[in-house]
Amino acid sequence: MLMRFAYRIHQTLERYFPEQRLFLKSDTETRFIRLRPGTQATAVVVGGLALAWTILATAILIFDSISAGSSREQVLRQQVLYEERMNTLSIDRDLRAEEAASAQERFNLALEQVATMQARLLASEDRRRELETGIDVIQNTLRRTILERDEARAELDSAALAAAPGGANTEAGRAQDTKDTLEFLASSLDGTARERDRIQGMADKAAEQIAKNAAERREIELRNDAIFIRLEEALTVSVEPLEKMFNAAGMDPDDLLETVRKGYDGQGGPLAPLSLSTKGVPSIEETRANAILAGLDRMNLYRLAAFKAPFDNPVKGRYRFTSGFGARQDPKGWGTRMHAGTDFAAAYGTPIHATADGVVTFVGWSSGYGRLIKVQHAFGIETRYAHLAQMRVSVGQKVSRGERIGDMGNSGRSTGTHLHYEVRIGGNAVNPMTFIKAATNVF
Structure with missing residues (x-):
């Protein structure tokens, strides 16, 4: 069959x-x-x-290459857009700060004018009171003088009547004296009234000027409030993405800022706290201005911290991820092993860049890593770049974020050309993609 x-x-x-x-x-x-x-x-x-x-x-390799290139170009476009937005916000912030300073100067000038007018008004009021006091003294003196004169004339009249009968001349003289006294009092009171009217006019003009200054002060306060609102909104838009980035990476923003502040503890210049009040009690504008300055200082510290933590990608050109962080099957067939980093595959000799500012602590051959570079960063963070073809830095060298430190290769325990990239905090390996993904919408 x-x-x-x-x-x-x-x-x-x-x-x-x-x-x-x-x-x-x-x-x-x-x-x-x-x-x-x-x-x-x-x-x-x-x-x-x-x-x-x-x-x-x-076909698979072509599709992977096209998709990796498109993702990288999109990330680069987002980075360029974010940098342009940050530059625009920085320029707008500087303009608003200049407007706030100019408005504060005008506000201080208006306060000085109001204080001057108030001083003149008080001086006019004191002078008016002095004049009223002088008029009272004059009136009392006149009354006393008239009383003494009347008593003396009464005595003279009594003596004249005793010496000669008839009192027609005495009555005529008394009437003339009364007339002269009334004319003198009328002229004195008329002068006092004119002086009073002049002082009242000065007081009315001072009150009008005070009302005008108060209206200008309200306009300045409204303008300052609008400026403060725009500054606060711009500050919120700039700071919130940075805070979310650090939180997404599992890092405490307050601890980061404290660490950065220890390294940059100088203060002064435009970010120094304002003190405009002469009474020792800060005004509302002063409090808001100082809050904005504190926010700007916080944003600057965030940006410094962002460059000190590995939020960048070590490979700038086209690449593809070949292995992630965590347990995986050993490529040499030795069972399941812990993979302490992330693998980036690209062409042999592809530039490798530092992902944050730091100091190179190791350059050389290291067992399964092959050619290895270790960079120590702030906050107890260390990055490792393994399987390199060439190393372009030396031990003790300071490197900046984005600086080229080596070339991709296939050295050590490797099955093909790629970069093995690690991030360690306090000596413990963490997932590098946590930092890279946290900065996707920021840089």
């Missing part, structure tokens, strides 16, 4: 693949190689499978 089935298969194959003979002739003899139908069919099937696998693998 099996022989008959094999015979039928052989007969079918002979229709499409007839037996072929390849003759090999030498000087002394002639030999031939017989290609059976089954052998030819097997060769065709194997060749077709090999061709199909080659096409499939090539």
